[in-house]
Amino acid sequence: MDFATFLVQCLNAVQYGLLLFLLASGLTLIFGIMGVINLAHGSFYMIGAYMAFVLAPYFAGQFLLMLLVGVVLSAIFGYVLEWAFFSYLYQREHLQQVLMTWALILVFEEVRSLAVGNDVHGVSVPAWLSGSVPLGELMTYPVYRLFASAACIVIALAMYWVVNRTRLGMMIRAGASNRDMVRGLGIDIRHLYRVVFAGGVALAALAGMIAAPMSSVYPGMGGSVLIICFVVVVIGGIGSITGALVASLLVGFVDTFGKVFFAEYSGIGIYLLMAVILVWRPEGLLSARRA
């Protein structure tokens, strides 16, 4: 493998890892703070991708505006969904949450099929991002993928700022490490839950919108990504955003280079990684919760 190929694979790995991070950070917070196992998180990714497909004709040439509108819409959707459905799950056992959010996946998939059908769609890359940059003598790298990585980094930095530097972030961190204490200190936990949930949905939908021009938009795209997100969350440690970032990049690299070196067994790679890490550290790399 020459250096240019190696570089391209590294860029792919980082880009994939960062995209996973957008999904997994929301999932890990919902999991860590509300204690809800949300199997429907992959559906938000699917909804985001379909939103990109539906919104694209209305925002020709204004891709960033479209992303913004999509984020606002999905945050509102998440806020309402928490109020209407998820707020009833907190009192229930984990297994019932699994059952109900699994049923929710079925509902979302069917509603999606009623609304936009079951065809595979493509979303075109916006014109100003459609070129590619040369790498070495033979290789090129699409600009859009660089944009995707950059966008994810910007969002990750913004999230870092919110979580570590604002009052809301303080409450989120406190909620992830000790929920009951936060409630005891008189913080309106229900409002916090709603905001965190809306944020998680918006991040997952944004990941879907960013991914849409790179992969096609297809039914069931939420299911495959969901399991990988859970792998990331568990490797990173539940409730830890830093852990999610480390784990996302780790999974991105293992998956990308696994496909290069062991094409036939590439699917096993990340699960092997997870098994090894959990046998070594049963609580994940950086768990927010103190046992």
Add this chain to the structure above:
Amino acid sequence: MKARETIVPLFAALLLAAGPLFLTNYQQDLVVKVMVLSVFALSLELLVGMTGLVSLGHAAFFGIGAYVTVLASPEYDPGSVAVLLPLAMAAAAAYALVVGALTLRTRGVYFIMVTLAFAQMAYFVFHDTKVGGGSDGIFLNIRPTLGNWLDLASRVHMFYAALVALVATYGFLALVRRSRFGHALAGIRVNEQRMRAAGFRTFGYKLAAFTLAGALAGLAGFLMAANDAAVNPELLSWHESGAVLLMIILGGLGHLRGAVLGAAAFTLLKEALSNHGIVGAAADHWQLTLGVTIIVFVALLPQGLIGLPARLARARS
């Protein structure tokens, strides 16, 4: 209470035994499917309901049992049940022993995820390599037989084979529950720390339960392969692991009847909601109706379907 635990299953088994006399072919096939999935659900109930270990990778053992059955069958002759059945169960148990030894040190959500990881590894081995025909799976040319008196290619024979397997599994697990081993598992479910303080080596008990559950899932896999005469990697997928978990939660955890009830309810509900004759045009959108039905069921019946009579009695008084 005791009467209900023995009389209801016995009555149900007798009713099923008379099934081929009055059921149509379509209904018989459906009942066989329910019985096979009931064995599968019972094997998971041993882990989740009796020991408190929530596994999201149970389909791996089911799928391995099914694959071994097909792979070990001769190509142009019927395989022998006496060879294939123990082989399928042993292979599933062997993988369960390895997975259990590695995963039982983790707890709670982490245990759920590591069991999923090992199931996904098995899934990708069958999906991505040529071991078992890749993503298309393989066909079983001739269904297994046992001497001259059992031929699983016959619908009636398959029906009774599944029934015998279901009754045997049910009876075996009912005995396990009453045994010293079963009480130890119940103790682990309630409070593992205390069991260890009382001098039990809980790891060994959990590993034994995990391996046993794997073997029983292998039995269900064998029946599945014999009934469908084909296997594909989807048998090992996390959807299947999720579905069987849903069955036992839907039925009611902590009761063997719950597992069977859940398997039947889930299979029949899916069948009914996707049947044009029953629900009309809504059958095209069975996922929506199934999803909403499950949400309503769980919201109203946290104890599962098995809690329905108690719930109704409470509503009446």
